[in-house]
Amino acid sequence: MKKSYFGDFGGQFVPELLMPPLFELEKAIAEIVHGPEFQRRFAELLADYVGRPSPLYRCPNLSADTGLNIWLKREDLNHTGAHKINNTMGQALLARMMGKPRIIAETGAGQHGVATATAAAMMGLECVVYMGAVDVARQAHNVRRMELLGTTVVAVHTGTKTLKDATNQAFKDWIANQRTTHYCIGSVVGPHPFPTLVRDFQSVIGREARSQFAAKTGGDLPAAVVACVGGGSNAMGLFHEFVPHASVRIIGVEAAGSGEPGCYHSASLCKGTPGILHGAKTQLLQDADGQIEPSHSIAAGLDYPGTGPEHAALKASGRATYVCVNDAQAFAAFKILCRREGIIPALESSHAVAYVLDNVSAFAPGDHVIINLSGRGDKDLDIVEQLLKAEQKG
Amino acid sequence: MHAPARTSAIETAIRKANAAGRKALIPYLPCGFPDVTAFWTEIESLDKNGADVIEIGVPFSDPAADGPVIEAASQECLERGVTLAKILEGLKARKGAISAPIVLMGYLNPFHQYGFERFAADAVAAGVSGCIIPDLPMEESDEIKTIFKANGLDLIPLVGLNTSVERLRAYASDASGFAYFVSVLGTTGDREVLPEEVSAKLKVAKGIFTVPLALGFGIKSPDQLAAFAESIDAVIFGSALIRHLREGKSAASFMQRWK
Ligand SMILES: Cc1ncc(COP(=O)(O)O)c(C=O)c1O
Numbered sequence: 001m002k003k004s005y006f007g008d009f010g011g012q013f014v015p016e017l018l019m020p021p022l023f024e025l026e027k028a029i030a031e032i033v034h035g036p037e038f039q040r041r042f043a044e045l046l047a048d049y050v051g052r053p054s055p056l057y058r059c060p061n062l063s064a065d066t067g068l069n070i071w072l073k074r075e076d077l078n079h080t081g082a083h084k085i086n087n088t089m090g091q092a093l094l095a096r097m098m099g100k101p102r103i104i105a106e107t108g109a110g111q112h113g114v115a116t117a118t119a120a121a122m123m124g125l126e127c128v129v130y131m132g133a134v135d136v137a138r139q140a141h142n143v144r145r146m147e148l149l150g151t152t153v154v155a156v157h158t159g160t161k162t163l164k165d166a167t168n169q170a171f172k173d174w175i176a177n178q179r180t181t182h183y184c185i186g187s188v189v190g191p192h193p194f195p196t197l198v199r200d201f202q203s204v205i206g207r208e209a210r211s212q213f214a215a216k217t218g219g220d221l222p223a224a225v226v227a228c229v230g231g232g233s234n235a236m237g238l239f240h241e242f243v244p245h246a247s248v249r250i251i252g253v254e255a256a257g258s259g260e261p262g263c264y265h266s267a268s269l270c271k272g273t274p275g276i277l278h279g280a281k282t283q284l285l286q287d288a289d290g291q292i293e294p295s296h297s298i299a300a301g302l303d304y305p306g307t308g309p310e311h312a313a314l315k316a317s318g319r320a321t322y323v324c325v326n327d328a329q330a331f332a333a334f335k336i337l338c339r340r341e342g343i344i345p346a347l348e349s350s351h352a353v354a355y356v357l358d359n360v361s362a363f364a365p366g367d368h369v370i371i372n373l374s375g376r377g378d379k380d381l382d383i384v385e386q387l388l389k390a391e392q393k394g
Numbered sequence: 395m396h397a398p399a400r401t402s403a404i405e406t407a408i409r410k411a412n413a414a415g416r417k418a419l420i421p422y423l424p425c426g427f428p429d430v431t432a433f434w435t436e437i438e439s440l441d442k443n444g445a446d447v448i449e450i451g452v453p454f455s456d457p458a459a460d461g462p463v464i465e466a467a468s469q470e471c472l473e474r475g476v477t478l479a480k481i482l483e484g485l486k487a488r489k490g491a492i493s494a495p496i497v498l499m500g501y502l503n504p505f506h507q508y509g510f511e512r513f514a515a516d517a518v519a520a521g522v523s524g525c526i527i528p529d530l531p532m533e534e535s536d537e538i539k540t541i542f543k544a545n546g547l548d549l550i551p552l553v554g555l556n557t558s559v560e561r562l563r564a565y566a567s568d569a570s571g572f573a574y575f576v577s578v579l580g581t582t583g584d585r586e587v588l589p590e591e592v593s594a595k596l597k598v599a600k601g602i603f604t605v606p607l608a609l610g611f612g613i614k615s616p617d618q619l620a621a622f623a624e625s626i627d628a629v630i631f632g633s634a635l636i637r638h639l640r641e642g643k644s645a646a647s648f649m650q651r652w653k
Contacts, residue, residue, distance in 0.1 A: 002533075004533070011533070011534050012531060012533050012534060013502055013529045013530065013531075013534055014458075014529055014531065015458070015459045015528050015529060015531070015552065016531045016532075016551070016552050016553055016554060016557060016561075016576075017459075017552075017554045017555075017556060017557075017576060017579060019531050019533070019557075019561070020556045020557075020558070158462075158465055158466075158469070159455060159456065159469065164456060165456070168456050168457070168458045171458045172458065172459075172461075172580075172581050175459070175579060175580060175581065176578075176579055176580040176581070178556070178579065275503045275506055275507060276501075276502045276503045276506055276529070277456060277503065278456075278458070279529070284503075286503065286507065288507065289477040289478060289479070289504055289507060289508075290454075290478070290503040290504035290505070290506060290507030290508065291454065291455040291472060291504070292455045292456055292503075
């Protein structure tokens, strides 16, 4: 197996013009990221700027309601409100140490864009974020946040005008500006070495969760770890630590859209087929002619027609299980977490919570289940308002 | 490195133009542009008006190496229902009627979905001579190259300003048809001026490749080529031709410029 692959998935399906920057990045990972100076500065940033470690919290009420021990890994309490910042701090620090004065990123909902803009501002890097024109309109708050942070947001009008098209534009920018620019990709996607780089920056989630779990319970390992999967970075961040421990069930939760037959969704692992997009062979939503299909979810951060190649490999090997949760289930779990635990979760993370709440019988009574609460829900208030109104009418 | 046993129709066509004292002309049009039927009329017209090789674009939903002109045209083609299967059918129906060798240019996923073996067989049956696949660097091309070789199809490598001598050599070692030199660190699209470094890098590439060397990306008029005349054997133009057709002008009048 080639080192750029996870099983049959991954690789470097990019124009030749992008191979030199990928080699440059690989070399920088070996020489800079794996060095003591980077590791020291990164640990310091995660502690003092991001606010790590994030708590591992046992939900007393949900646990009582379900007969399980439900734990939340509180990535929602990080600076900027999601796990995304773990990755962007790592990549921005790397860009600095590589001597690249400029970083670019793609964003869908704007969460990764905000996290990149934040890291760029504090590191003194120029930052450009590509965002589909549809997303610019529906995520206006995050556009304003990025602009406040000094980032230039470029609206992308091609294709479906959403995340996948923003990603295409970011790659094009990188081709043209590779000498000065680092591409701060937002999830465990793209050509090698990005899926590994992003996973390694996010893997602090699982490492912390494991030691916090051991310290709090005296037990060694939880029965299961559960996370939502868009591109798959918060999930890989939690899963990576537990993959070698066969007793721990690994469950990735995808967005099933409205759940009606034939609806658009974002379940590329559950319902997609292998193909090549954004530099990697992975599971994709595509038609019989190999054209990428539009995706949909109420959670903008899950709205992507592909997924990280390592997830495709974990599914193929059977080590991880991938399941689907629809919009209504996610919204119900969102409300339960608000009312029962006083936590307003991101709609993305609500998918992971929903799977556990709706499938209690899939676990043994008393099982310890760690759910990655990848982000907070403040960003979702507009769409939540609409959902509540629709409920009142319906 | 031994030369391929068969002769490539593409290489032969380029050499023939060179023997006549000119650069081979390789126009590009995405299938379905300007519309599904006019496309074939334009292809026939390019063929009659001096195209030595014709490059047909296979539209893809996510064209990560193309600039705005080709991207917009391909998107329209997709909306008109163009698929790889339909392109092959169209070519099969016209087999023998187009004298210039045909190269398909497209991103990997539609070929992957079609199935490489099945594609190679159908492409040969349709009279296709080779493919340019911009998101397939040498690291990923082993499987498709083996299948193409077995079927006598050329896989045309793309190289550029930042391709090292080592990598140029690796591409040269088993290239067939021609090598595509990308003139800019960027995407497709016509440009007024080409970067200064092109000239030096082209000379290096010319010294390494035994197959013909074609220059593409950013080419709009013959006077751009004067500086590199010695290093290149062929020239590829896409965006400039699409723009020309969008202005309501003909493929024949575009080709006139280059004579
Ligand atoms: C809170 C939250 N969770 C999850 C995701 C999905 O991304 P990933 O699957 O890479 O964790 C996003 C993406 O924007 C997000 O904002």
